[in-house]
Amino acid sequence: xASSGQTIITGIEFGTDKICVIHGRPDQNGNxxxxxxxSRPSRNSVVKGSIIDQNAALNIxxxxxxxxxxxLDRKFSRTDRQVYFLINGMHVSSRFGxxxxxxxxxxxxxxxxxxxxxxxxxxxxVVSTDxxxxxxxDSSFLLDGTKRTFxxxxxxxxxxxxxxxxxxxxxKRIDMVQTILRELGFESGYPIFAPLADAYGVLTKxxxxxxxxxxxCGAGVCSYVLLYREGVMLSGAIPTGVNNIANDLAIALDxxxxxxxxxxxxxxxQKLRGEGRNYLEYKISSGGADKIRRIPLDSxxxxxxxxxxxxFTLLKGELERANMLPYLRGCIVMTGxxxxxxxxxxxxxxxxGVPVRCGETMNVTGSLSSFQNPMPCYAAILGLVxxxxxxxxxxxxxxxxxxxxxxxxxxxxxxxxxLGKAFKx
Amino acid sequence: xxxxxxxxxxxxxxxxxxxxxxVGLGGCGIRILGYLRNNPRANWLVTLAVDTDGDFLAGxxxxxxxxASADWNSKTSAxxxxxxxxxxxxxxxxxxxxxxxxxGFSLLIVTGGLGGGTATGGVRTxxxxxxxxxxxxxxxxxxxxxxxxxxxxxxxxxxxxEIIPVTDxxxxxxxxxxxxxxxxDTPAEAAFATSAREMAGTIAGIASVLRCRDLLGTNxxxxxxxxxxxxxxxxxxxxxxxxxxxxxxxxxxxxxMLESPFLGGKEAMKRADAAIVTLTGGPDLxxxxxxxxxxxxxxxxxxxxxxxxxASICDEAADSVQMTAVIFQYAPESKPExxxxxxxxxxxxPVVADQGxxxxxxxxxxxxxxxxVELGLQSYDKGIFEKLPSVRFHDxxxxxxxxxxxxxxxxxxx
Numbered sequence: 001x002a003s004s005g006q007t008i009i010t011g012i013e014f015g016t017d018k019i020c021v022i023h024g025r026p027d028q029n030g031n032x033x034x035x036x037x038x039s040r041p042s043r044n045s046v047v048k049g050s051i052i053d054q055n056a057a058l059n060i061x062x063x064x065x066x067x068x069x070x071x072l073d074r075k076f077s078r079t080d081r082q083v084y085f086l087i088n089g090m091h092v093s094s095r096f097g098x099x100x101x102x103x104x105x106x107x108x109x110x111x112x113x114x115x116x117x118x119x120x121x122x123x124x125x126v127v128s129t130d131x132x133x134x135x136x137x138d139s140s141f142l143l144d145g146t147k148r149t150f151x152x153x154x155x156x157x158x159x160x161x162x163x164x165x166x167x168x169x170x171x172k173r174i175d176m177v178q179t180i181l182r183e184l185g186f187e188s189g190y191p192i193f194a195p196l197a198d199a200y201g202v203l204t205k206x207x208x209x210x211x212x213x214x215x216x217c218g219a220g221v222c223s224y225v226l227l228y229r230e231g232v233m234l235s236g237a238i239p240t241g242v243n244n245i246a247n248d249l250a251i252a253l254d255x256x257x258x259x260x261x262x263x264x265x266x267x268x269x270q271k272l273r274g275e276g277r278n279y280l281e282y283k284i285s286s287g288g289a290d291k292i293r294r295i296p297l298d299s300x301x302x303x304x305x306x307x308x309x310x311x312f313t314l315l316k317g318e319l320e321r322a323n324m325l326p327y328l329r330g331c332i333v334m335t336g337x338x339x340x341x342x343x344x345x346x347x348x349x350x351x352x353g354v355p356v357r358c359g360e361t362m363n364v365t366g367s368l369s370s371f372q373n374p375m376p377c378y379a380a381i382l383g384l385v386x387x388x389x390x391x392x393x394x395x396x397x398x399x400x401x402x403x404x405x406x407x408x409x410x411x412x413x414x415x416x417x418x419l420g421k422a423f424k425x
Numbered sequence: 426x427x428x429x430x431x432x433x434x435x436x437x438x439x440x441x442x443x444x445x446x447x448v449g450l451g452g453c454g455i456r457i458l459g460y461l462r463n464n465p466r467a468n469w470l471v472t473l474a475v476d477t478d479g480d481f482l483a484g485x486x487x488x489x490x491x492x493a494s495a496d497w498n499s500k501t502s503a504x505x506x507x508x509x510x511x512x513x514x515x516x517x518x519x520x521x522x523x524x525x526x527x528x529g530f531s532l533l534i535v536t537g538g539l540g541g542g543t544a545t546g547g548v549r550t551x552x553x554x555x556x557x558x559x560x561x562x563x564x565x566x567x568x569x570x571x572x573x574x575x576x577x578x579x580x581x582x583x584x585x586x587e588i589i590p591v592t593d594x595x596x597x598x599x600x601x602x603x604x605x606x607x608x609x610d611t612p613a614e615a616a617f618a619t620s621a622r623e624m625a626g627t628i629a630g631i632a633s634v635l636r637c638r639d640l641l642g643t644n645x646x647x648x649x650x651x652x653x654x655x656x657x658x659x660x661x662x663x664x665x666x667x668x669x670x671x672x673x674x675x676x677x678x679x680x681x682m683l684e685s686p687f688l689g690g691k692e693a694m695k696r697a698d699a700a701i702v703t704l705t706g707g708p709d710l711x712x713x714x715x716x717x718x719x720x721x722x723x724x725x726x727x728x729x730x731x732x733x734x735x736a737s738i739c740d741e742a743a744d745s746v747q748m749t750a751v752i753f754q755y756a757p758e759s760k761p762e763x764x765x766x767x768x769x770x771x772x773x774x775p776v777v778a779d780q781g782x783x784x785x786x787x788x789x790x791x792x793x794x795x796x797x798v799e800l801g802l803q804s805y806d807k808g809i810f811e812k813l814p815s816v817r818f819h820d821x822x823x824x825x826x827x828x829x830x831x832x833x834x835x836x837x838x839x
Contacts, residue, residue: 047813090816239816240823247808248826252835254677257809279838295838303835306827314818 007392008035008076011384012061012085012189014046014177016220016243017337019060020378021068024385026392027365032201032385034366036071037378038064048220048239049089049194051176058180065184071367078185084388085177086380087134088194089221091170094235096139097122100161108156115141115153118162131168134191137232139163150229165232167193192387194218194380195225195235198335200390201383202359203227210330214359215315215348216380217338219243222311226319228327238314242337245307252303253295255282265373269300270342301343308344312351328352333359335379361386444531445632448473450547451512452504453538453567453621455485460625462486466665466747467629470534473526477515477543478504489526493519493547505542509580512546523554533562534628538620539597540569540577545584552592564588564595565628567620571601596661596751598624598687623686630663630749660752662688667745673811675704675718678748683725688750697752700726703735707743710736714746722750 013020020039027033040063045056069075099121101114123136140148143157152160174191181189199214211228223237242264249260259282263269272280279294319325331354338344345356360375361382371378447470449458455474461467474487481504482490493515505511516523527533535551537544548564555562569577581597589595600620611619664682666674682688702722704715719734726732810824817823821830828835 048816090818238823239818243809244823244826247810247824248828251676251680251808251826252828253837293838296836299836299838302833303826303828306831306833310823310827317819 007389008072008081009385009388009392010081010083011381011388012083012181013194013381013384014049014051014057014061014085015042015088016046016049016218016241018042019046019057019064020381021061021064022381022385023068023072024366024382024389026389029363031363031365032361032382032389034364034368034382034385035073036068036367037370037381038068038071039372040064040067046220048241049087049218049223049237050091050173051180054176054180058183061180062184071370079187081186082388082392083181083186083189084192084384085181085189086194086197086384087169087173087177087191088216088218088223088237088380089173090237090239091173092167092193092223092237093131093169094165094167094193095125095127097125097136097164097166098161099124099164100159103158103160108158110143110152110155110157110160112153114160115162118160119164122162122164123166125166127168130171132171132174133166134169134174135167135193135196137165137167137196139165139231139233140229150231165235167196167235169193190388190391192384193223193225193235195223196232197381197383197387198359198379199225199227199383200387201361201364201385202333202335202379204362205230207330207333211327212330213319213328213332213352213354215332215334215339217241217311217334217336217344218380219337222315222336222338224315224318226324226327228329233327234319234322234324236318238311238318240307240311240314242341245304245338245341248303248307249300253299255295263300264304264341265337267340267342269297269304272297304341305343305347308338308341308347309351312348316351328354331355331357333357335359335376337373337377339376340374444529445469445534446471446473446527446530446532447534447536447628447632448475448527448551449485449487450475450516450535450537450551451541451543451545452476452478452481453541454536454544455481455487456618456621457536457624457628459486460622461628464625464629467625467632470629470632471530475516475519475523475543475547476504477512491519491522491526493543505546507542507577507580509542509546509584512542512544513549514546516543516547516550520550520554523551524558527554527560528558530560532632533560534565534632535562536565536624536628538567538569539581539584540573541580545580548584548588549591552588556591562592562594563631564592565624565631566595566597567624568597568599570616598627598661619686626663626665626685627661627687630665630747631661631751660688660693661685662750662752664748665745666747669744673808674746675714675748676721676807676811678704678746679718679721682722682748682750688752693754694726694752696754697726697730699731699733699753701733701735701749701751703737703749704746705737705739705749706746708738708740709743710738710746718746718748722748726752 008023008025011022011024018039019042020037022037023035024032025035040060042060043056045051045053045060051057099118101117101121103110103114105111118141127133140150140163141152142148142161142163143152143155144159145161149155169191177191178188195214195216198216199208203212203214208227208230211226213224213226215222215224218241220241220243221237221239222241223235225235226233246257246260246264249255249263250257268280278297280297280300282293282295284291284293319328332348332352334344334348334356335358339358345358349356358376359379361379364382447458447461449455449472455476458472458474461470461472472487473489473491474482474485475491475493476482476485477493479492482492505515533555535548537548539545544566548566552562552564568581585595585597662682662685664678664680664685666677666681668674688694702719704710704718706714715736719736723732723734807824813824815822815824
């Protein structure tokens with residue numbers, strides 16, 4: 001681990017709902033200490049996880065950065081700081097890469113060089129030039145094309161196939177963020193796919209081993225990652241989020257969108273049900289006179305449940321299409337604002353047929369009072385710090401990533417020797 | 426069933442402002458006039474209440490009233506007690522008076538509830554007077570609920586058989602259509618009130634279509650063309666939305682139009698043979714709104730439907746839009762020859778067709794698959810996502826509310 005108190009990690013999230021900045025560092029116990037945190041609404045500069053208004057996003061981030069840096073006890077030069085940012089949205093895609101090497105050794109034992117070559121071959125995916133490879137995660141290996149293993153070194157086989165999970169993003173989206181960061185004085189930033197950051201902070205080691213789906217239900221998009229034996233089996237995104245639920249309510253019940261957002265954020269439905277009420281009374285002003293509309297709570301529930309059920313069914317479809325359902329042997333952990341909707345875990349469980357829980361980032365200390373919403377809303381950015389801390393810790397130079405893909409792959413090879421830490425990349 | 430008849434009325438097209446008279450015939454007609462009076466979009470219409478019940482007439486909200494006594498001898502005005510003969514006598518007695526009142530108007534809209542005495546008996550006289558004066562007339566009537574007395578329904582049916590040959594356009598709205606939109610626990614009084622209110626909205630919608638200056642022409646001739654001496658049933662839907670309603674006003678207007686009780690629901694739309702769809706807005710109506718709204722409306726109808734599409738600008742409708750649809754289903758024995766079309770494509774874009782100068786636009790709907798048609802209709806109510814690029818996921822636009830794509834009814838409360 002990098003020496004505590006020296007490595008300050010800056011994490012940035014360009015969320016559909018808010019743009020956040022967090023400064024944190026790993027403490028002596030291996031926990032993450034939050035030094036400061038600030039956020040502001042993204043005000044339509046980010047839609048469905050993607051920046052659509054670069055100038056607006058830049059200005060918002062600038063003010064958030066300034067606010068967050070006030071919380072640091074001393075000044076740090078931005079050029080010296082390692083910056084990580086979350087990426088999300090439909091422009092992020094993932095693919096399986098397979099690479100094969102033949103083993104000509106007399107004893108037929110697989111060595112580290114076989115693994116390295118297999119992974120290098122697997123990385124040679126043919127993808128569009130618009131895409132950039134941002135992360136590579138291990139998945140599994142096949143011995144002689146038939147026997148799946150997660151640590152092939154020392155095992156006997158004539159052919160080794162490496163299966164890796166490669167995450168791509170649109171190059172222009174990544175470049176846009178890098179431009180923003182450079183304008184603000186940073187050298188560059190390193191992208192992390194949001195649900196993987198989530199998973200890093202929220203899932204226990206057992207969960208990562210057993211086969212667990214991390215489902216981040218954000219404002220603009222829902223993203224997911226399936227982990228099995230601490231390897232990434234599947235990841236992706238569905239272009240619907242909490243904003244869609246609010247929009248559905250606004251259209252279905254003729255209510256203002258902002259009201260519906262607030263309705264969801266404050267769990268109003270649950271509160272009213274708790275008071276034994278069946279209607280929401282909505283005051284409208286018409287011609288100088290106030291009029292009360294009585295809207296059945298059942299209608300709210302119906303609209304919300306339909307959207308959630310559809311989203312979770314789409315998720316199940318994605319798993320089925322990739323033949324990944326058999327790997328979902330543990331549970332589903334939900335994070336993000338959508339996980340706070342009271343009915344969400346029950347509907348998810350009903351659709352997927354496995355236990356569901358709401359996740360919060362573990363082992364985080366420090367300045368947590370600046371988080372205004374419930375902690376599941378910040379699982380991604382807190383997980384980002386944990387993820388980044390692990391990357392910093394494991395960096396050969398100790399100075400952080402130089403090229404994420406290369407580094408990840410190198411680290412992956414190192415971790416093969418210690419399978420328990422494989423997921424840490 | 427809604428019935429109509431169209432006789433030739435060539436030369437009728439545009440109604441000058443302030444020149445349309447709405448005649449409320451009988452108790453139901455007067456109730457409709459009351460709702461019409463409260464409708465700000467109908468304040469340009471002149472109203473005339475005609476009834477045989479003096480007490481009821483005293484509370485009428487109309488610019489003029491005609492008290493037609495059902496008793497020729499005593500001159501009392503206690504109504505005709507549901508007797509069609511007495512109603513007919515009473516109204517015909519006021520023939521000269523009626524002629525005096527309707528003279529000079531460019532359009533006559535007669536409304537009421539068939540099945541009783543005054544409207545059922547009096548409509549013949551009104552039709553006759555309108556024809557004598559050469560005024561185009563639209564007769565809009567409700568027909569009795571199925572649970573009302575059989576005699577009332579028979580009276581209504583008999584009346585329709587008689588007036589169809591002598592009127593320009595007759596549109597009847599079965600009150601039973603309200604069952605499709607009102608919950609069963611709706612109080613009976615509220616159901617009748619809803620019937621009257623919807624009729625008032627329909628009248629305002631049709632009148633404004635015929636009145637406003639048109640961008641894309643839909644006028645009385647379009648009605649005549651759609652009907653053109655064919656026997657048909659029809660449904661009318663009117664949807665209105667203001668800027669202050671939030672979200673997308675055109676999408677809201679379309680949704681509300683589709684929810685109109687007298688449109689007959691999606692089943693009626695599936696069976697339609699022809700349709701008149703118009704969008705009325707203020708000077709602020711945008712081209713994009715116009716195109717999208719009319720395409721959306723067209724997309725809900727089966728592929729084979731002849732759609733007469735129109736758009737109007739009305740200064741009084743500033744900051745608001747109104748979408749009106751009249752759908753027709755021809756009787757089997759009077760199915761028309763198919764109108765010439767350009768090859769249908771998987772798009773609802775307007776196709777300009779020259780149809781003798783009276784049919785400015787000829788739309789071909791996107792699909793003849795009923796399920797897909799429904800989805801296509803709903804798919805444009807996207808709220809905050811309306812102006813954002815569409816993000817499709819497995820060929821489905823997830824920005825469209827799920828309940829719309831699944832055709833789930835949501836109770837909006839009261």
